Amino acid sequence: SSKEFIHFLNIADASLEETKYQILLSRDIGYINSEEYKQLSGKTNEIGRMINGLMASIKKLCKNI
Numbered sequence: 001s002s003k004e005f006i007h008f009l010n011i012a013d014a015s016l017e018e019t020k021y022q023i024l025l026s027r028d029i030g031y032i033n034s035e036e037y038k039q040l041s042g043k044t045n046e047i048g049r050m051i052n053g054l055m056a057s058i059k060k061l062c063k064n065i
Helices: 002-028 034-064
Strands: none
Touching: 002 034
16 A cells, blocks of 8 residues: 555665665775765765655655545
8 A cells, every 4th residue: 555655665764864874984984985975875865865756756646546
C-alpha cells in the first residue's frame, strides 16, 4: 500500500542520514580526503532529494484518489 511504501521511504531516508554521518566521520578521521567527501556528499544530497520527491508525489497522489 502507499502507506507502507511511505514508511519504507522514511526508513530509507533515515538510513541515508546515517550514511551521511559515516561519510563525514570518515573525512574527519582521515579515511577519505576532502574531494572524496565532496563527491559522496553531493551524491547523498541528490539521493535525498529523490527520496523526498518520491514521498511528496505519492502523498499528493493519495490525496487526489
